[in-house]
Amino acid sequence: MDTDAYKIQTRNLDLYYGTKQALRGVSIDIRPNRVTALIGPSGCGKSTYLRSLNRMNDLIDGVRIEGDVLIDDVNIYDKEVDVVELRKRVGMIFQKSNPFPKSVYDNVAYGPRINGIHERQKLDEIVERSLRRSALWDEVNDDLRKSALALSGGQQQRLCIARALAVDPEVLLMDEPASALDPIATAKIEELIYELKQNYTIVIVTHNMQQAARVSDYTAFFYMGQLIEYDETKKMFTTPEKKQTEEYITGRFG
């Protein structure tokens, strides 16, 4: 495998909400099949950056982007790029799990159905595979018709992961996926992330530094819309280069 190729590259990314600038000149290169964590205090722009990677920011009125976001050398903000197709390849897990008020099966099958897959057997396969990959299969396969809302918080989040996996993305974006969960559910999710990076490139936003240290290969530290430091996690947490990074990691602010 060519370890020098980057999956996602951001070059001098500026983002404005109207007149307010939320991201300043962010340049990061994200490696494939690795977990990259984005950390920083509230409002530092990490979630905004994450959402730029699947163009979910487009949904907000008055958002303006300058700079480049390249995935496999394709500029995703190019006028010729179809946003809907992009989002099939870059999946997203949200902070608060948001399963549809449908059955477990229909939640996971939602994506494939949208892509035109309707044969029962194929859907069954995809649903099972996705649920296995998100470590939820054993807990729900007795009744896939059960309403998704009847699951526990942690299970719902894993369902959301299964749902995202069902469309077979290449990248998974996770916006504080475990922040609303208890420690045991959190641990399950973190274990899952470790498994998932075999097949997916994962970018995860977290406000929990210990989680970042546990889970990620690379970490990017954001502050006030700017990228302060970006390095291998082990290095960042043991010998950070910038003073600000050190202060944040040791809990002196944020």
Added chain:
Amino acid sequence: MLTAKASEPSVRSKVDKTEAEGVRLPALSTKSFANPVHPGSPVRRFIKADLAKRFRLDEFLAEKLITLVAFISLATIVMIFVFVFREAAPIFSGKSVVEATTTQTEPMETYGDEYVGKSGGAANSQNQNFISVETAGAEGKASLSNLLSTTWQPVSSQPKYGIVPLVVGSLKVTLLAILFAAPIAVLAALFTSSFAPKWAKEILKPAIEVLAGFPSVVIGFFTLVTLATLLQDFFGYQFRLNAFVGGAAMSLAVIPIVYTVAEDALAAVPRYMSEASLALGATKWQTAFFVTLPAATPGVFAALLLGFGRAFGETMIVLMATGNAALLSLNFLEPVRTISATIGAEMAEVVFGDTHYTVLYFLGAILFVFTFTLNVVAEVFVRQRLLKRFRGG
């Protein structure tokens, strides 16, 4: 040096061990450790062509169709304007379109028909009955003088289209309706927002909803059969169906509107105002009357406007409760004819295109413009004044 590891249980024992040793891992082993991808698994990549923007027919059609259908509401309002004014337009050119030869239908008995006629011209007690009349040849033109005259007698050899008694009739009934409904509705709204215990609210609000749900023909029927008799027995006036009875009946339809809008306005008064008043030692009623109510004035005023508009345009209640005589007087105990009732009663019997038809549409146009203006004023007034008030304007 710092170790990010506090005392968090680690998920992976491998990492734990190397961490615990506090040794910085040599670059090579870190890399290989962190690379669990099985060799030979397909590397997936973005291809620009795959992501090319495509035209989705169903998406395009859905959006266009939805936008188009949404226009129906806008189109309807515009078309109501257009068509009502179109049919009324001949009035302005002063010509009658068609020479009418109308034969009216069979004589009909109206309930409580004891009105003794007293209108300007022909004093026949037939204003409530449609008698067979043939009007031949050129009819009375709907000229301005005719329209502004005080006789409404479209069915006769010399048709008179004086709309004044009709306008006055509408105003009489509407004013009476507001007179009866406003105090009751506003006070009741004040009761709900400031004094009422929970159980009272739970009875009153559904009662209002039920009242609002009464079809106007039901209110009209109730008045015709029961209320009119009651009122006449109680007050002892001459005519059983008159403006007073119509107003009383109308108030039943107006109360829910005034109540609902006034109650919204009262509830929208910021709590800090009433709390400040109470904190200064004022009683509940002083607060309600001198702080909350005044603060809700724009909303209450809008409520009255909307109630007025509703009463002015209402048809069935007046058709059944006012006696339907196009009299012009300031006496509230005499029968009246409103604009809406005139249209409702006479339109079905009129020839398409003739003067009578045109005048009726003209009346409809007046009604439409009047209620339209009232609604716009109510909306603008409330929004503007309300905003000004609560922003310290």
Added chain:
Amino acid sequence: MKLRRKLLGSSIVTLTALAAFTIIGVVAFVMGTIVLGGMGTLSWEFLTSSPTEGMTAGGIFPAIAGTALLVIIMSIAGVPVGTVTAIYLSEYASQKSILARSIRFAVNTLAGVPAIVFGLFGLGFFVQFVGTGMDRFFSGGAELQWAQPNLLWASLTMALLTLPVVIVSVEEAIKTVPQDLRAASLALGATKWQTIWKVVLPNSATGILTGGILAVSRGAGEVAPILFTGAAYFLPHLPGGLSDQFMELGYHVYIMSTQSTNVDATRGIQYATTLVLLLLTFMLNFSAIFLRSRIRARQLQ
């Protein structure tokens, strides 16, 4: 002085309470009179048989059937249009655009137009304009079929009248669908319309139903718009098609109590017809309120 203020205070409170209970009393009184007056004549036979002996006896089945046909056709025309308009306003229109604001303004204005003006519009537009056009198209103007008051025009007029009611109800329900469900759908690579069709609409079904019920309630109760667009007092048989006239409950009460040949003798029928109408609207409104509270409860979740 204090005593006087106290008295003033209690009298004000009493006054407002009096006003409130007057309303309750009046509502009870009206309902009571109608129920008592109509109870005697109301029966299964009354509801299922036709009028006899020159409308002085028998039942009101044709009026019930006519009313039913009216509201059914009205709903078929009005509920989809209202729903689609609500979808447009909440999902497609940018809140600031002139288009969105004019449509909203139009909806609010429509809600305030008197029912009789709708009747005038129905007559001038549907009966005269569209009807004449249709007759000219189908038979070269020879046959007079569509250019007169009938079931179709009355239903369409009523559909326009009740459009604002449907739009408001559906919009209310659409607003309760949480934004993060839409986000989840879009993030999976669904298009806007797919999201609306598969996520938003199914979750707004209750609101659409509520809107439909409220529209039907109004459609069954309003008489002014159908006075000259299609309703008739005596018809020998049920409407066979859209171009026929029809009997209707509210219209029946109106004509029978003001213009029939023997008003006193038919009083029982009048009361009973009114009672039927009242019960119908009552049940419809009640179910709509019930559904609406379900929608509000879900929003609080």
